Amino acid sequence: MSYQSELALEELTISQLVSKGYERIRLKDDQALINNFRQILNERHMDKLNHEPLSDTEFDRLMTQINGKSVFDSAMILRDKFVLKRDDESEVYLEFFNTEKWCQNRFQVTNQVTVNDTYKGRYDITLLINGLPVTQIELKRSGVAFSEAFNQVERYRRHNFTGLFRYVQLFVISNSVETRYYANSDKEINKSHMFYWSDEKNNRINNLKDFVESFLEPCHLAKMIARYMVVNETDRILMAMRPYQVYAVEAIINRALETNNNGYVWHTTGSGKTLTSFKASQLLAKEPGISKVIFLVDRRDLDSQTLAEFNKFEKGAVDMTNNTYTLLNQLGDRSKTLIVTTIQKMANAIKRNHPVMKQYETEKVVFIIDECHRTQFGEMHRLIKQQFKNTQYFGFTGTPRFLENKSQDGRSTADIFEKSLHNYLIKDAIRDGNVLGFSVEYINTFKNEVDTTNEEFVESINTDEVWMADERIQMVAGHIYRNHHKKTRNQQYSAIFATQKIPMAMKYYRALKALSEREGENGLKIATIFTYQPNQDMRDGEVTEHAKDELESVIKDYNQTFGTNFSTDTYDSYFADISKRVKKGIKDQKIDILIVVNMFLTGFDSKVLNTLYVDKNLKHHDLIQAYSRTNRIEKETKPYGNIVAYRNLKKATDDAIKLFSETNDTEVVLSQSYNFYLAKFLKTLSELYKMAPEPSQVDAIEDEEKQKEFVETFKQLSKTLLMMKTFDEFEFNEAVLEIDQQTYEDFKGKYLYLYEMTKRRNDSDKASILEDIDFEIEIMRNDMINVSYILNLLRDINLEDTKERDKTREQIHKLLDKADDENLRLKRDLIRAFLDKVVPNLLPGSSIDDAFMDFEEEEKQKAIELFSKKFEYPQQQLNRLVSEFEFSGQLDRSEVGKPLSGGLITKRKKIDEIQTFIKETSKIYSNEN
Incomplete structure (x- = not known):
């Protein structure tokens, strides 16, 4: 029955392919395949061949050169012009595949081609372009595990796909409701290289019929092969x-x-x-x-x-x-x-x-x-x-x-x-399995109730004194060292430690290095890197007076650990070596923890990097970029990227995930015209000149409030100038700007001096709160960020404010429209109904969680009652079976079938339908979100 079912699916698929423009042919075996290829080759090149088809010797000579090659070499031959020497010594250029005008190829479909190699193989559906088999479709009936189709293709690849079947570029596998495609290869193919096809809005096209309509349309398939596959010559692989x-x-x-x-x-x-x-x-x-x-x-x-x-x-x-x-x-x-x-x-x-x-x-x-x-x-x-x-x-x-x-x-x-x-x-990529989700652990390092998220409070204290207190540094370093093996599966993976500034990075470096040296050869390999150029932008937070000296000592340690010979004079080579070692999976050669300030937190990819420790304030793009260092797909032992935050970044994380999961503001322009900023610059400059007509006169400003006013005015002038420089028409022209560049730079020098003076005065006025703080490591919460988590971010509805409540409801609806997580898809209608029917009637102070659980249970009972009546199945028995399945995850078919009557086939069908209902009901109405 299963064979007939798959054969029926084949026939339906072939009929659809024929309607899309494929010519159906019958090819019994690989010899028939070769004969078909020869016929089409002659027909397509009739003019080039002077209407003299290839002789047997010519065709044999061609087949010797193109048949039975590796997958990679076959892909190169497919895309290239082939020079054939004819029997009369003349040469003719043959084209196997028109890569420029991809619709001008000949498209065919066949099925059940039988090949006798090491093992006998019979292939489901083969798509041919100009007689060469370029796409192989493997089908399983609905309900069969998707991996079976993949495993069967892998068996064929190892034993049967020889000869012209080496020209297969793409595999398509489907069980009718799940369909994916992937590139052929001479090497092992990882299941993660199977891709879903989707529309432009990233909605998956899973159903085989829809996939054939979209992806396998002849011109589109040819374009995918001609244009959207990459022949990687370095690694000798095909990439789809x-x-x-x-x-x-x-x-x-x-x-x-x-x-x-x-x-x-x-x-x-x-x-x-x-x-x-x-x-x-x-x-x-x-x-x-x-x-x-x-x-x-x-x-x-x-x-x-x-x-x-x-x-x-x-x-x-x-x-x-x-x-x-x-x-x-x-x-x-x-x-x-x-x-x-x-x-x-x-x-x-x-x-x-x-x-x-x-x-x-x-x-x-x-x-x-x-x-x-x-x-x-x-x-x-x-x-x-x-x-x-x-x-x-x-x-x-x-x-x-x-x-x-x-x-x-x-x-x-x-x-x-x-x-x-x-x-x-990010939600699309996590859903599709193209990147990993995140497991974020928030660690509190203060025993006392210190509100480090309150900006006004933080401004009033000496924050460096708190964050960089020796006791806290040692405590965090110890926590990292003790737990590192758990986060990285016994150093199978690497970690980056993001710190606020160079002095903090060095404190952590020395603390972790000391802990490692106690372990001797079994200790962790610790490294750090930061920039030190004297003209580096001070706002980077990386530059200090002694940065170069610090870096020299760090590189000296590095040379001793890894047997290298770097210095600050060979900084680029040191950078490259660190990059290589953080990516290496070899235990003795890789860096276990790399301590950074800003470097390596963007644009750095490593599959064996799975953990980010954080002791710095991050938000928006900086946070997402830093977190994303950890979420490259590797293998089953890396299920997600670990984030361990030693600051309360919960709100910043949630805000960043929200911001980069919406597409409403992609075309919002924030800047004004050049003339707008020029007018603003001239107005601010006029105010500056009133305080000091010349740079030298800034020295005469002695009143602290007046000094602060000058600093704020010049800062505004500088920000406006920065914006003006982004326009094509900008020129530092004194006639237009009413100040020449040298005078501006002189004012800037005075500003920087006063800024430092003001900053030092403010720092000295800050209160020390170290005496009021006890440091203590405490896990605040651990969030798993995946598509469901993204949805749940918006479920904290404010019932006190109806406007805010409805705004959040609208946001959740938008997320539900876009999300395609499997579990979320099942619960989507339930959540929508709760948002629209229940939430508007909840009173301030009501528990949303309790209300949702009550609603869930009511809807569940309605669904069970409806199913029971429709199928004439005892409701009490159905309730019992649902409860048992929710508890154990098991279903006894004999128990399901007890109340049923009728013939064997009828009874079996009903049992299948009841089991499906029980499983789906359990998923939809479970309390696990």
Whole structure:
């Protein structure tokens, strides 16, 4: 019966494929497959062959060269032109697959091809393009475990997929209600490489019929193989792109070719942005109207991993040197249409005013900007915009800037890039299994009731004195050291420890190092890294007077631990070595805990990094970026990313998850016009001149309140100037700004002096509360962040305020519309009904949890009563069976069938339906959310 059922599913699927444009053929075995390929090859090349089909010797010669190769080599042959020497010594170019005009190929479908290799195999459905089998569909009847289809394909791959079946590019497996696709390979295929197909809004297309309609439509399948698979020559593997990657690339290409507007892609951190941005860059670089595609990254993100990833796809594309002339040579090379470099080096190239830059004043250039939430802003970006007149910008970010987390100069991502072209949010990625969820543990380090979330209170105390108290540092270090083996499965994984500033990082480094040295060879390997450049932006929170000396001592320890020979003079090599060791799974060679301030918290990917310890204040994009270092998919032993926060980041975490799980504000522009900021600058400058017409006269301001007023006024002037610098028309022109650059810098010097003086006075006035604090480690709560958690964030409804209550209800409804978690899907209608029927009638002070549980139980009883009447099944028995299943998770078929009468087949069908109802009812109305 199961075979007939699967055969019936095959016939339905083939009928649908034929209706989509596939030609149905019957191929009994691999010889019939070869004969069909030969016939089509001759027909498609009849003109090139001068209407003389390939002779037996010619075809045999061709088959010797293309048949039975590896999957990778077959993929290369499929996409390339093949030169065949004919019997008369002439040469002819054969094309196996039209990759440019993918609809102009011949599409066929067959089934039940039988192959006799080591083991006999009979394949369900084979899709052919130009006679070559490029997609294999393996079907199981509905109800059969999905993994069975995957395991069967794996058996075929090991034993049967030989000869021309090595040209299979994609596998599709389905049990009718669950359908996925994945790339073929010569190597082992991990189940995590099976992907769902979806629509542009990230709604899954699970049903086989819908999947055939969308994904297997002939032109679409050919386009997927031609355009949206990557042949990775370095690793010799095929890579299939995920649906959201495909939609993002399509959106960028359409916008680049059809408009002169910018755009950005919001794909959550860890969802494969490198592959998406590369494919967009590669395809745009092939367009005749585009002179150059330049992929820009921030210098701090251009680590060895970024270089390696891009060079896998396009050898020699990455400018790996520090020499600006290398970039200028690349810009002058007409044949090099794709360049990968840093935004800093590009700015330097422009400043050189080299003749090669002249051509780019008119020629069309496309910039792809990585992590555009950061590199989009500032002086360097403005310089680039002024040089490249005919240009478009496309940004990629996992954490865009909105009103809540606007950039330093006050702008949102939409201010620069105008429009979000495609979104794939953190909730989507967790749901699809493309990134892991988070387990967040909040640790309180104060025994007393110290409100460290109250900003006014925190401002009034000496916070460094509290956070960096020796007793607290030692206590936290001890807690980390004692529990590290649990978090990392006995050092199978690595951890990063994010600290507030360099002095704190060094305190923790010494404390953890001391604990490790007591263990000798069994101790943890501790390392730290931070920046020390004298002209580093002080706002980074990383630079101190003795940072370089501290770093020298740290590197000396590192050399002793790992047998290396680095110094601050070879800082880049030290950085690269640390990056490599945090990614290594080899116990003796990897770093166990890397202590950082800001570095490695963005743009760093490591599958063997599973834990982030946090003793710093994080919010919005900084928090999501830092947490996301831990959530790369690895294997079953890494079910989620561990976050251990030694500060109360609960609200900040919840706010960040909410912010980056909504798409309402993707096109909100925050900035005003250039003239608006110019007027504001001149007004503030006028107020400054009233206090001190010349920089030297600032010294005469002795009153502390007047000094504070000067500091605040200049700070406002500086912020306005920063915003003005983002506009193309900005120039430091004295006639326009009413101040020359040198005078401005002199005022800035006075401001910095007074700022430090004011800050020191304020610090000395702060109260010490150390005497009132006892430090103590206490777990406050542990949250598992997944799709259900995202929903539950909004369930804390305020019944005191009807406006606020209804606003929250609306937010929950929106989340329910978007979420696609399996358990949530079952409870969705129940939650909606509760929100609309019960919540509006609850009185202030009512327990929402109690109300929901009562509602759940009422609805459950209604469902049981309805089912009982419909199926004429005793309600009391049904209640008992539901209760037993909820308790034990087991169902006794004989018990289910006792009250039933009728024939064996009828009875079996009824038992199946009753069991299904019991299981679904238990899931829907369970109290586990």
